[in-house]
Amino acid sequence: MSTDPGAHGQAWQRRRLSSRTLIWDIYLTLANKVAAPLRSGHIVPAGAVAHAADGRWTGFQPPRPGDSRSACPALNAMANHGILPRDGKNIPFPSIISKVHQTYNFSETFVYFTSNYVAHLLGRSYARDTFDLADISLHNGIEHDGSLTRLDVALAPDQGVPYPPFIRELLASATGQDPTTGEAILTPTDLGRVTARRRVQARAANPQYSLANIHAKFSASNSTSLLRIFGGKVKDLEVMLLEERIPDGFESSTKAKHGLTMFSFQSTVKAIDSAIDEDAAAREMEMEMRKGEKME
Numbered sequence: 001m002s003t004d005p006g007a008h009g010q011a012w013q014r015r016r017l018s019s020r021t022l023i024w025d026i027y028l029t030l031a032n033k034v035a036a037p038l039r040s041g042h043i044v045p046a047g048a049v050a051h052a053a054d055g056r057w058t059g060f061q062p063p064r065p066g067d068s069r070s071a072c073p074a075l076n077a078m079a080n081h082g083i084l085p086r087d088g089k090n091i092p093f094p095s096i097i098s099k100v101h102q103t104y105n106f107s108e109t110f111v112y113f114t115s116n117y118v119a120h121l122l123g124r125s126y127a128r129d130t131f132d133l134a135d136i137s138l139h140n141g142i143e144h145d146g147s148l149t150r151l152d153v154a155l156a157p158d159q160g161v162p163y164p165p166f167i168r169e170l171l172a173s174a175t176g177q178d179p180t181t182g183e184a185i186l187t188p189t190d191l192g193r194v195t196a197r198r199r200v201q202a203r204a205a206n207p208q209y210s211l212a213n214i215h216a217k218f219s220a221s222n223s224t225s226l227l228r229i230f231g232g233k234v235k236d237l238e239v240m241l242l243e244e245r246i247p248d249g250f251e252s253s254t255k256a257k258h259g260l261t262m263f264s265f266q267s268t269v270k271a272i273d274s275a276i277d278e279d280a281a282a283r284e285m286e287m288e289m290r291k292g293e294k295m296e
């Protein structure tokens with residue numbers, strides 16, 4: 001145990017922060033159970049930045065040279081629409097809470113917890129300091145190897161740029177079907193399978209590959225947002241992940257009044273996590289390779 005009173009104080013503060021946030025999150029989860037869900041067409045609040053009354057997401061501009069972008073497609077898209085500063089720089093930590101909540105209907109507890117976590121990782125004051133989007137790509141902070149939308153940092157130091165071949169592979173893996181529209185959707189099993197394949201590929205391609213348990217957990221949590229916020233809809237995710245643009249007509253698949261809480265997304269995190277089987281993926285990929293060699 002540390003004898004440094006400063007370090008002890010910080011650790012205590014972190015624990016206190018976590019338990020307070022957890023209680024707040026459980027409260028919102030319960031409040032969501034009694035409140036009427038938001039109606040389709042009313043999930044994004046009227047007057048939200050970059051959201052027109054007819055459901056279009058306005059003001060999209062791709063990043064310009066010198067703009068700061070992160071490994072997170074959802075935050076980048078917000079900057080591309082001017083919901084966050086377009087240059088992605090000098091963002092006060094607390095300022096993203098209501099913006100992320102309004103745009104994606106993630107609970108404020110999730111955004112509060114995540115942005116606080118980033119401030120701690122960067123050694124900055126949550127209340128007083130700011131961050132650039134690129135700062136949150138700190139390797140093995142939240143950012144990790146084996147992502148679904150980026151090459152590993154050892155192979156692609158600029159994590160602000162998506163890697164289309166991985167995204168296309170992800171979208172092509174969809175086996176589900178939207179019961180109303182018949183459109184292709186990703187399922188937890190699809191995400192488990194594609195994540196396992198990505199990890200096998202990353203392990204082989206990146207001599208510095210690592211994935212601690214906490215990062216495997218972040219990986220499944222990020223994938224959860226693909227299902228619980230974007231409904232796994234391939235058509236929307238194509239726009240979101242390849243262009244980092246919020247598709248017109250998009251509104252969160254989570255209709256709960258207080259948004260998707262950390263507590264309520266755990267069931268999906270577990271479903272994805274338990275569908276990740278790296279041994280099976282390695283066998284499958286080896287067979288595909290042998291088949292490819294035979295055809296040559």
Ligand code: HEM
Nearest residue numbers: 071072074104111114136142143144147148149222225229
């Ligand atoms: C609230 C603040 C947020 C922070 C600090 C944050 C941070 C990050 C980071 C660092 C990554 C890179 C992880 C990796 O290496 O794969 C990431 C990826 C991702 N995030 Fe976020 N994020 C936030 C909010 C969101 C929201 C609101 C959504 C969805 C609406 C979201 C969806 C995703 C997705 C889909 C990925 C891609 C995962 C991959 O490539 O495998 N994030 N995020």
